[in-house]
Amino acid sequence: MEMNPARRTVLRGxxxxxxxxxxxxxxxxxxxxxxxxxxxxxxxxxxxxxGALKGMGAAASADSKDLVLKVPDIAENGAVxxxxxxxxxxxxxxxxxxxxxxxxPLCAQFDFANGALPEVAARLKMGQTSLVKxxxxxxxxxxxxxxxxxxxxxxxxx
Amino acid sequence: xxxxxxxxxxxxxxxxSAAGFALDARSVWAAGKGDSLYELKKFGNVHFLHFTDCxxxxxxxxxxxxxxxxxxxxxxxKAPHLVGEHLLKAFGIKPGGIEAHAFTYLNFEKAAKTYGxxxxxxxxxxxxxxxxAGRPGALLLDGGDTWQGSATALWSNGQxxxxxxxxxxxxxxxxxxxxxxxxxxxxxxxxxxxxGKIDFVAQNIKxxxxxxxxxxxxxxREMNGVKIAVIGQAFPxxxxxxxxxxxxxxxxxxxxxxxxxTVDEARAKGAHVVVVLSHNGMDVDLKMASRVTGIDAxxxxxxxxxxxxxxxxxxxxxxxxxxxxxSNGKFLGVLDFDVKNGKVxxxxxxxxxxxxxxxxxxxxxxALIDKVRAxxxxxxxxxxxxxxxxxxxxxxxxxxxxxLILDAIMEVQGADIGFSPGFRWxxxxxxxxxxTFEHLMDQTAITYxxxxxxxxxxxxxxxxxxxxxDNLFNPDPYYQQGGDMVRVGGLAxxxxxxxxxxxxxxxxxxxxxxxxxxxxYKVAGWAPVAEGAKGEPVWDVVARYLRDKKTITARKLNQxxxxxxxxxxxxxx
Numbered sequence: 198m199e200m201n202p203a204r205r206t207v208l209r210g211x212x213x214x215x216x217x218x219x220x221x222x223x224x225x226x227x228x229x230x231x232x233x234x235x236x237x238x239x240x241x242x243x244x245x246x247x248g249a250l251k252g253m254g255a256a257a258s259a260d261s262k263d264l265v266l267k268v269p270d271i272a273e274n275g276a277v278x279x280x281x282x283x284x285x286x287x288x289x290x291x292x293x294x295x296x297x298x299x300x301x302p303l304c305a306q307f308d309f310a311n312g313a314l315p316e317v318a319a320r321l322k323m324g325q326t327s328l329v330k331x332x333x334x335x336x337x338x339x340x341x342x343x344x345x346x347x348x349x350x351x352x353x354x355x
Numbered sequence: 356x357x358x359x360x361x362x363x364x365x366x367x368x369x370x371x372s373a374a375g376f377a378l379d380a381r382s383v384w385a386a387g388k389g390d391s392l393y394e395l396k397k398f399g400n401v402h403f404l405h406f407t408d409c410x411x412x413x414x415x416x417x418x419x420x421x422x423x424x425x426x427x428x429x430x431x432x433k434a435p436h437l438v439g440e441h442l443l444k445a446f447g448i449k450p451g452g453i454e455a456h457a458f459t460y461l462n463f464e465k466a467a468k469t470y471g472x473x474x475x476x477x478x479x480x481x482x483x484x485x486x487x488a489g490r491p492g493a494l495l496l497d498g499g500d501t502w503q504g505s506a507t508a509l510w511s512n513g514q515x516x517x518x519x520x521x522x523x524x525x526x527x528x529x530x531x532x533x534x535x536x537x538x539x540x541x542x543x544x545x546x547x548x549x550x551g552k553i554d555f556v557a558q559n560i561k562x563x564x565x566x567x568x569x570x571x572x573x574x575x576r577e578m579n580g581v582k583i584a585v586i587g588q589a590f591p592x593x594x595x596x597x598x599x600x601x602x603x604x605x606x607x608x609x610x611x612x613x614x615x616x617t618v619d620e621a622r623a624k625g626a627h628v629v630v631v632l633s634h635n636g637m638d639v640d641l642k643m644a645s646r647v648t649g650i651d652a653x654x655x656x657x658x659x660x661x662x663x664x665x666x667x668x669x670x671x672x673x674x675x676x677x678x679x680x681x682s683n684g685k686f687l688g689v690l691d692f693d694v695k696n697g698k699v700x701x702x703x704x705x706x707x708x709x710x711x712x713x714x715x716x717x718x719x720x721x722a723l724i725d726k727v728r729a730x731x732x733x734x735x736x737x738x739x740x741x742x743x744x745x746x747x748x749x750x751x752x753x754x755x756x757x758x759l760i761l762d763a764i765m766e767v768q769g770a771d772i773g774f775s776p777g778f779r780w781x782x783x784x785x786x787x788x789x790x791t792f793e794h795l796m797d798q799t800a801i802t803y804x805x806x807x808x809x810x811x812x813x814x815x816x817x818x819x820x821x822x823x824x825d826n827l828f829n830p831d832p833y834y835q836q837g838g839d840m841v842r843v844g845g846l847a848x849x850x851x852x853x854x855x856x857x858x859x860x861x862x863x864x865x866x867x868x869x870x871x872x873x874x875x876y877k878v879a880g881w882a883p884v885a886e887g888a889k890g891e892p893v894w895d896v897v898a899r900y901l902r903d904k905k906t907i908t909a910r911k912l913n914q915x916x917x918x919x920x921x922x923x924x925x926x927x928x
Contacts, residue, residue: 270609270831270833270834271595271834272595273592273599273606273607273608274594279606326856349595349822349826350819350822350823351599
């Protein structure tokens with residue numbers, strides 16, 4: 198069993214402070230490469246996906262195979278659903294993650310400076326089965342990928 | 356049970372025949388076909404022996420195959436969703452014979468009396484030894500659900516099965532219910548008892564923080580000059596279907612991408628044959644076989660499907676065989692590959708039923724089993740009641756065993772409605788047979804056995820039924836969990852498996868009156884997955900009920916009214 202007790206201790210400390218929402222992949226996204234983006238109030242406080250996308254200026258978008266969204270088919274724990282997004286679209290400058298059925302669908306938005314590899318991993322809270330949507334921005338255009346994540350009461354299996 | 360020789364068996368067959376239990380026995384046995392059942396000609400140069408989901412059944416038992424195993428969407432009418440005559444027809448099995456009895460529920464009571472019990476590790480050991488003698492180098496694979504399902508496994512914390520599997524000569528193992536012994540116990544067995552003897556493999560279990568591997572993803576072997584990789588796949592939804600708090604630091608999931616990487620890595624290291632030892636469930640295996648390339652066979656379990664022949668699935672890299680080897684120690688799968696020039700050129704497969712009357716008990720294994728049982732003998736053999744009807748569990752909806760459990764917990768708890776989990780394990784009792792404490796434990800021996808009584812509103816009850824229904828009937832196998840529908844007591848309902856979640860469950864009635872969405876009802880259940888749930892163990896509650904009743908009349912099954920399933924070959928007509 199591979200273990201790294203130091204890493205684990207650090208993580209436990211972090212989660213006890215409630216920092217479960219976004220774990221930026223260490224070494225992939227350098228903090229210095231992230232713009233101190235302004236809080237997009239309209240997008241983050243929107244009560245539905247259409248409103249959030251509008252707030253992001255992403256009302257018009259197209260599905261893209263080059264935006265790779267990795268989520269479980271069924272969440273093991275709705276309180277911390279692992280989401281991983283990688284954009285292979287050239288010149289990607291931001292990635293946002295939305296959970297359609299959450300009270301406020303827009304969960305996170307990451308901006309990338311030139312040359313930063315646009316890959317992010319986050320743990321999101323989901324109260325019920327919902328579409329999870331990734332939105333990438335590249336050269337002023339918006340691209341999407343989505344997949345349903347099932348949140349179930351559990352038990353009764355096998 | 357002591358074994359009998361062939362002559363004794365034939366005498367019993369003749370007697371059974373005279374008593375009207377003929378079932379084509381003469382043509383099968385008198386012609387010597389009984390012996391030839393186990394005379395399987397060796398083929399090729401790479402051999403796998405596979406059992407799965409034995410659920411800790413060390414002793415021979417009865418096990419009735421389902422009469423309802425519905426396939427939805429693309430799975431309709433295909434293996435494993437075929438029951439009774441439909442299954443016989445699809446696989447060219449003659450009705451009325453010993454194989455028809457092994458693979459279907461048809462004429463179950465009479466055929467079970469005629470052909471006797473199935474499984475038992477002492478009999479399985481004899482079969483394994485015979486097959487190994489004719490197949491040098493053969494690997495014995497255990498698909499998991501081995502350390503749970505009996506009283507002795509529960510009371511020994513899985514140790515009886517660990518010792519039995521070592522003696523049986525298991526080479527490689529995958530897991531599911533094993534994890535309900537808790538992460539520490541699993542690691543203890545894997546790192547101590549199994550070390551250097553049995554490889555416990557799982558490509559899809561990682562630590563939930565950094566995604567580090569917990570077990571080796573695969574085992575590389577060499578057989579008759581051919582390099583082989585066996586990749587493990589644990590039940591992907593263990594932390595959902597079973598208590599997550601028992602494996603808090605591990606994450607599971609299907610992990611197609613990582614499976615592909617693992618296959619590619621094994622091939623790059625020179626594996627000429629790649630087999631996945633899977634606890635996905637057959638529907639998930641079939642989908643995985645269509646998406647991941649480079650696997651020669653997925654030898655599967657979990658869904659307890661006794662499928663006589665593999666499904667051959669085409670994919671971008673060629674083809675993959677998908678097998679499923681039943682449950683409760685009833686079957687042993689034999690897969691032979693002919694590997695030429697570093698490639699599989701052909702195969703033979705046979706799923707052998709283990710009839711304990713036809714395979715003498717292995718003395719060493721029998722001695723181990725006696726030793727395991729000796730301290731508990733009196734408790735195991737306590738006769739709680741006599742059953743007038745057939746008691747079985749397996750099937751998409753209520754079987755008679757769960758009906759009995761529901762009747763018991765509802766009466767004892769004073770509940771309006773009862774829920775019993777859709778487990779697929781559990782042995783069968785013939786009419787007139789005594790129900791012993793051991794039989795009761797065959798249905799209930801889990802590490803979270805509490806009986807609960809909850810107050811639930813009508814709409815909550817509906818959402819639970821919808822949720823579990825979707826785990827069974829979602830047309831995409833990756834959203835299925837491989838259990839059967841939650842068993843429901845007291846509440847009548849209709850079910851349309853083809854509908855979407857939210858619309859499958861209809862016309863719910865209690866005592867003839869529609870269920871009120873806002874009214875609160877008392878619901879009895881057991882096996883809560885939440886940490887800290889408290890209650891009396893279900894076996895104590897049901898044992899009290901059985902001792903009190905003494906005679907258990909044939910159960911009246913609370914089956915839902917099915918909508919849109921007419922003509923589905925996964926349903927007995």
